Amino acid sequence: MNKDQVKGVGEQIKGKVNEALGKATHNPGKELKGDLQQAAGKVQKAYGDAKENAKDNVKRNAR
Template sequence: MNKDQVKGVAEQVKGKVNEAVGKATGNKAKELKGDLQQGAGEIRKAYGDGKEQAKDNAKRNAP
């Protein structure tokens, strides 16, 4: 697991918390912020997954 995967998951968690707080308090801006954070976290984690996959492929194809 690389730092992009970890930070992506952390961003997703922060987003879920913000979304829940926004829903509970009726704060649409905080709810939207949470949605956006979750999306950004998913993208960063996917980027980290890709890096990890590339590293694994390079190890498999090394002489």
Template sequence: MNKDQVKGTAEKMKGKVNEAVGRATDNPARELKGDLQQEAGQARKNVGDMKEAAKDMAKDVKRHH
């Protein structure tokens, strides 16, 4: 797991909390902030996932040569 995956997952979790608190307190701005945080977190996690996949592919190529 790389730093983008970790930070992306953490951001998604913060977003879930903000969304839940926003709903519970009838605060649409906080709920929206949570939604946006989750999307940003997922995007960062996706970047990390792609980096890991590329690293794994590079290892496979080295093993086969």
């Protein structure tokens, strides 16, 4: 697991918290912020996943 994967998951969690707070307090801005954080976290995690897959492929092909 690399830093982009960890940061991406962390951002997704923060986004879920903000979304829930926004819903609970009827604050659409906070809810939107949470949605955007979750989306950004998914993108960052996907980037980290791709880096990890590339690294694994290089290791496999080096054999």
